[in-house]
Amino acid sequence: MAYGSGAGAYAAIAQATKASGVIVRLEPQEFLAVLNRIKDPLIVTAKSGWPVSGHQYLTSFKGLAFYTKSSSPLVLPGMADIITAQSIWIP
Numbered sequence: 001m002a003y004g005s006g007a008g009a010y011a012a013i014a015q016a017t018k019a020s021g022v023i024v025r026l027e028p029q030e031f032l033a034v035l036n037r038i039k040d041p042l043i044v045t046a047k048s049g050w051p052v053s054g055h056q057y058l059t060s061f062k063g064l065a066f067y068t069k070s071s072s073p074l075v076l077p078g079m080a081d082i083i084t085a086q087s088i089w090i091p
Helices: 003-019 028-035
Strands: 024-026 042-048 054-061 065-068 081-084
Touching: 028 054, 028 065
Parallel strands: 024 065, 042 081
Antiparallel strands: 042 054, 054 065
């Protein structure tokens, strides 16, 4: 049965990955560079607490989702729409 539950968990993760589409993980400075290319960006932010506390950011550009995490808050563009979420979960 241990194999069955492991396979089920793997299938759930694979399904979540398919549902979420393409997520591009970037370093914080690269993320800010992407934001500077977007007119009126929409940014989702959340504080993370496990395993390391910090700040998470997510935005979309040309059909891709861009994600970063940083130990300190990023200075976001003034024209951005910001949504503060309780959490951001990336598979």
